[in-house]
Amino acid sequence: MHAAGHSLKLLIREGKHSPVPIGKRIIEVPGALENQAALNELANDVEVLVHCAATVRGADWQDFYQPNVAGTKRLLQAVENSHIEQVILISSLAAREPQLSWYAKSKYQAEQVCRQLSNRICCSIIRPPAIYGPGDKEMLPLLRMLYRGWALRITATDQRLSLVHISDLTSAVIALLNSPSAGVFEPDDGELDNYNWDKLCRIMQQYSGRTIRTLPLPELLLKRIAWLNLQIAKLTGHQPILTPGKARELRWSDWTTDSQALTDATDWTPQTRLIEGLRGLPLD
Numbered sequence: 001m002h003a004a005g006h007s008l009k010l011l012i013r014e015g016k017h018s019p020v021p022i023g024k025r026i027i028e029v030p031g032a033l034e035n036q037a038a039l040n041e042l043a044n045d046v047e048v049l050v051h052c053a054a055t056v057r058g059a060d061w062q063d064f065y066q067p068n069v070a071g072t073k074r075l076l077q078a079v080e081n082s083h084i085e086q087v088i089l090i091s092s093l094a095a096r097e098p099q100l101s102w103y104a105k106s107k108y109q110a111e112q113v114c115r116q117l118s119n120r121i122c123c124s125i126i127r128p129p130a131i132y133g134p135g136d137k138e139m140l141p142l143l144r145m146l147y148r149g150w151a152l153r154i155t156a157t158d159q160r161l162s163l164v165h166i167s168d169l170t171s172a173v174i175a176l177l178n179s180p181s182a183g184v185f186e187p188d189d190g191e192l193d194n195y196n197w198d199k200l201c202r203i204m205q206q207y208s209g210r211t212i213r214t215l216p217l218p219e220l221l222l223k224r225i226a227w228l229n230l231q232i233a234k235l236t237g238h239q240p241i242l243t244p245g246k247a248r249e250l251r252w253s254d255w256t257t258d259s260q261a262l263t264d265a266t267d268w269t270p271q272t273r274l275i276e277g278l279r280g281l282p283l284d
Helices: 036-043 061-080 102-115 140-148 166-178 197-208 219-236 244-251 260-266
Strands: 008-012 026-030 048-051 086-090 122-126 130-132 150-153 163-165 183-185 213-216
Touching: 008 036, 026 036, 036 061, 048 061, 061 086, 061 102, 086 102, 086 166, 102 122, 102 244, 122 166, 130 166, 140 150, 140 197, 163 166, 166 260, 183 260, 219 244
Parallel strands: 008 026, 048 086, 086 122, 122 183, 130 163, 150 213
Antiparallel strands: none
């Protein structure tokens, strides 16, 4: 967004650094979603708020509720007391199925908080599917395994999903900045019929030139591993990523999106298909 010419005001945790060099048109506000004073300062003298802060790890409901729901409530309280005209909430496709996990439920509830903003504020909710690209840490391990010629398949055999490159997600946010539109938008990369496991393997085989071998992980074994991981996390205080809820997300059959609503509202179109997006990733 900074490269597109927008001035930025960033909420930065203590000890963390801005993702872009501090300089002209960039202001840092030290604080966190727990700090109402910092949130009030963040919302002061700005026109649009892009909210993408959230946690994806936790050992119980409160680990997700506090940052993802309560934190969003505090942030939007600051918005209501400001002159902000538009909020863009980066949610998650998981919010479409809140019954699956603590994370999915927290993202759904954060969306409901956003929907309760006053009529003077345009609320745009983006539900990205699986995001990949420079800086990604969630999809990269899977893509790296496929590139090297093998992978453990933990998804359902009939699962279909969509992908979006981080550059396209960023351009979707900018499109909504330029053409404010209220509603829920689910961008994707424009791939016809989206993806399934076999299609991912074919594309990676085409890119890498390697034969890809996969080993399916039985659903029951995945659930037991997730349960054990959660118990260990509770004993050690670790914030786990693989929990029974995450296992249900991984096994869900339909994680596809349709970006037509976003295109109709803003003229946005995706530019990066998977075979192109793989270039530049640290797959070796």
